[in-house]
Amino acid sequence: MTVGILTEKPSAARHFAAALGGSSGTYNGEQFVVAHARGHLYEFVDPHWMVSGPALVEKYQKWDLANLPWDPNDLSWELELIKGAGSLARDVNQTLSGCDEIVIATDVDPTGEGGMIAVNLLLELGLRPRSWSRMYFTDEAPASLQSGFTSRTAIASLQDLDEYKKAVYRSKFDFLSMQWTRCATNMARGCGRDIVLRQGRLKSAMVKLVGDQLQAYNSYVKQPFFQNRFRDENGVLYTNPAETRFGQKNQVPGLYSASPVVVDGTAMKQTAPPQLLDLAALSSMLVGQGVKAKFVLETYQKMYEAQVVSYPRTEDKTITPAQFNELAPLVDKIAAVVGIGTALLTHRQPRGTHVKPQGAHGANRPGPKVPASLDHVTQRFGQTGRLIYETLAKNYLAMHAEDYRYEQQKGHVQRYPAFVGITHVPKSAGWKAVFDPDAGDDSPDPGGNTAPDGVAVENGKGLGRIAEPFVFDGANKRPEHPTMKWLMNQLAKSDVGTGATRTSTYSEVTSTSANYPLLVERGRRLTLAEAGEMSWLLLPGTRIGDLELTEKVYADMRDIAAGTATADDRLAVVAGWVREDVAQMQKNAEVMRSRLGLQKTAVTQSERAAGTWTATGRDVTFARSWSGHRFSDSEVQRLLAGETIEFQAVNRQATSYDVFGALAVQTFKGTKFVGFKKLGLGHRDAGGNAQPPTQWCSHVFTPKEIAKLAAGEPVEASDFVSKDGNAFQCKVWFKEDKPGNGKKIIPDFDASLDSPPVSWCKHTFTDAERSALSSGTSIHVKGLTSAKGRKFDADLTWKEQDGKKKIVPAFA
The missing domain is CATH 1.10.460.10 (Topoisomerase I, domain 2)
Structure with a gap:
């Protein structure tokens, strides 16, 4: 009996191999083999592929409001392979097809995503082992994986797996949310956008x-106020919440005089290190240093695959005891890389706030492979990698530092006891000497109070001895x-x-x-x-x-x-x-138009053709027109039958041209659709081969020239006319510019010409001059114009230079 283990990603497969003794073999008396996916290998097809019948296909493909809402019962919820995932799916199928039992060993997470990744893949591959099972593990440490393998849980049915059921529901809900995109987009288009x-x-x-x-x-409106307060020689403020606030400074009465400060009490306080980071918090810290979230994601993934950092897509805010123990021997080494003295890291026991028995991958943290230095990180992963590792490592190391300790001092003004002041006197920096999550934050917005009422400010000296009255100039705080x-x-x-x-x-x-x-x-x-x-x-x-x-x-x-x-x-x-x-x-669209100065406009829907496409057996709809040509009923039927049709189209310059093509599945901005695809320009012969067009850039090809082009030979002419109306001479070929796009006329301006050009530097040669040039004779021409508009005279010769024949000037 062979047990097939399906993991979510290549790194997990490596961890399983390390824990069980290889990618295949025997563990605890059972033969096993390990296969891996790479996240999701399947995704939902577009909604119009999920329905049958031309009417429903039309409804689910078009974006107009009349086709909303959708009925989930219309949808088949069909899946398709993600682009580029075919070879990996075949590898999984080959590895697991002969197994007697298949174990789902994908990530265990609250949303059930890992379970859905596995079930979708196994169902689509059609694998039928004697039994199914699920492995549960808190992390990918060897002990956890070994325990998960030996205590796996049997599954009666893949479709009834609780993880799969809830994850598929969420996935279907998010798929249905595309309706809101279509609705909002329709509102925008109804405003001409x-x-x-x-x-x-x-x-x-x-x-x-x-x-x-x-x-x-x-919308913030500053509302200044003025109020009597006290301030001692150490800068501590003393406020009375009941003290009247005035709108003008000259309205504040001078009621108070200097008074001694009375200390009401002191107390030692302490705060634990900040929580471990997730990717959102990490990226938020780095964005202030000019690092885009996209680069954090891309770089972090590369670092994870190199085991320099932990699994990126975790939902955990804490780590497990096993994960704590895995990094415990590496703490000093990690500290050396990021320049943190080990004398600060005296708290080497797990903190209950950071280390808990429940969890899966654990919070984001350094990986088991510690780099030699930050410079080494920069060499492998760039400056973004350096910032990621330095921030992540210091955040993790802060957990091993002592609490931040400070003395809280409270006091009041002796003669006016309603005025109370509070300050914090740092006693031990603790974790703050290792990692400060608020470092580098923007300063408060103008108009806000830098020290709101009742908020203590750190002060190295504590409460002062004498408090002096003054008029405080404040304002309502502006929203962030x-x-x-x-x-x-x-x-x-x-x-x-x-x-x-x-x-x-x-x-x-x-x-x-x-x-x-x-x-x-x-x-x-x-x-x-x-x-x-x-x-x-x-x-x-x-x-x-x-x-x-x-x-x-x-x-x-x-x-x-x-x-x-x-x-x-x-x-x-x-x-x-x-x-x-x-x-x-x-x-809401009425408000939007008013706010943005937009006008309501009618949304026009392009005409579409519908029917059953014989190539797939599916009902499809497609645009009834292409490049100025409306397909006739006969052409629609021929396209649906899989035939290639020819017709005359019109380009943006209102010039007619011949084209042929057929229906095909295409992609536009990530969305697949069925539509007419050009297979070539011009006509086809009886064998279906593309034939050259009769003209190009105002030059009408002779029968002899058409024959040369059809045979793959070049044709040279001097009466081609550009879009700007300028005549030019070059060689042209009839061939494919890009594979699959069909043959068309391709100019070759680098090819050696067979005869002198018609003009050069804005001088048009006479027949006699061209004849002389052709014979190799030099001619003297006056009034030539350079590219910068300067006039010059030169002797011109038609000869080979730099591997091709060209006009070569000589100056007296």
Whole structure:
């Protein structure tokens, strides 16, 4: 009997091999073999591929509001291999096909993602072992993997695996959320803006939070106030909450005089080290140093694969005892790399706040392979890698430092006891000497109080002896300008997404290479891009814009995993939500148009043809027109039958040309669609071979020239005319420019010409001059014009130079 172990990624397979003694072999008396995926290998096909019948295909392909909402029961939920995953899927199939038992050993996480990755792959491959089982492990330490293997749990049915059921529900819900993107995009197009407004649980939450905070920030009105307070010689403030505030400084009465300070009490306080970082917090810290979230994700993944840092996509905020023990012998070595003295790292026992028995991959931290130095990290992973390792290592090492300790001193003004002051006197820096998570934060916004009432300020001297009265100049605090750090904190408070998911989605919505980014980074600050502002104005009052939506989805996932609810029941409400949000967005669109100065415009839908495509047996729809040509009923039927058709199209310059092609699956901006694909220009002969066109750039080819082009030979002419109306001479070929795009006329300006050009430096040669040049005779020409517009005279010769014949000037 052979047990097949399916892991989620290559690194996990390596860890299993290390724990069990190889990629195959015997452990605890059982034969085993290890195979691995690389995350998701399958994804949902586009919605119009999930339905049957031309009417439904049309409904799920077109983006107009009349086709919303969707009915989940219409969808087959068919999967397809992700691009480039075919060879890996075949490797898994080959490795596991002969196994008697297959063990799901993918990541164990609260969302069930690991379980779904495995089940989707196993079901699509059609594997049928005698039995299924699931391994559960807290981390990938050898002991955990060995224990998980020997105590694996039997699975009666893959489809009934609790992880799979809840993860598939979430995946289907997020797939259905594409309806909100279509709805919002339709609103934008109804305002004359051809822009895609992407919506989703996390994207919409980010836009809503940033937009609302920007509005609060920009709507801030400073309200100054003046108030009597005291300040001692050490800078400690003494305030009375009941003291009257005035609108003008000259209104404040001079009621008080200097007075001694009375110490009411002192107490020693201490704070534990900050929590371990997740990818969102790490990226938030690095964005202030000019590192984009995209590069943090890409670089961290490379460092993880090299085992320099831990698993990136963890949801854990703590580590397990085994993970603590794994790094314990490496603490001093890690400290040496990042320049932290070991004298600061005296707390070598696990902290209950940071080390807990539950968990999977553990919080983000240094990996088991400690680099020789930060310079070595830079050489392998660049400056971003250096910053990642230095920040991650110091955060982890802070856990091994002592608590930050300070003395809190409270006192009051003797003659006016209602005025109270508080200060903190640092006694031991502890973890702050190792890692300060707030280092480098932006200074407070203008208009805010640097030390709000009741907040103690660190003071190395403590309370002073004498307090002097003064008029305090204050104001209401301005709301914080949104930053990545602020946004990630807000999402964490609302429990929207995981650290890794927040970071990857943030990278997507702020990408400068995206066609329609939602957010814009300006240094550390965040603003709304055009698409983001339009989305924000459409979101008020909608379900998709509600931060509690994710909480609802996660509650559904728990119920589905427990068997108290089904995915079909919980997905059934989505249609109603979409219907409500379409109505709400239509109302919000009026506000959007008013705010942005847009006009309501009619959205025109292009005509489409429909039918069953014999190449796949599927019902499809496709654009009825292509480059100015509308397909006739006969042409539509021929295309659906898989035939290649010919017709005359019109380019943007209103010039007609001949083209032939057939229906094909194509991709535009990541979306697959069926449409006419050009296979070549010109006509085809009886054998289906492409024939050269009759003319190109105003030159009409002779029958002899057409024959040469068809035979793969070049043709030279001097009466070609460019788009700008300039005549030019060159050789042309009839061939493919790019494989698969068909043959067309390709000019070759580097080829040696067979005869002198018609003109040179804005001088048009006479027939006699061209004849002389052809015979190798030099001619003298006056009034030539250089590229910079200068006039000159020269003797011109038609001869070979640099491997080709050309006009060569000689100057007296």
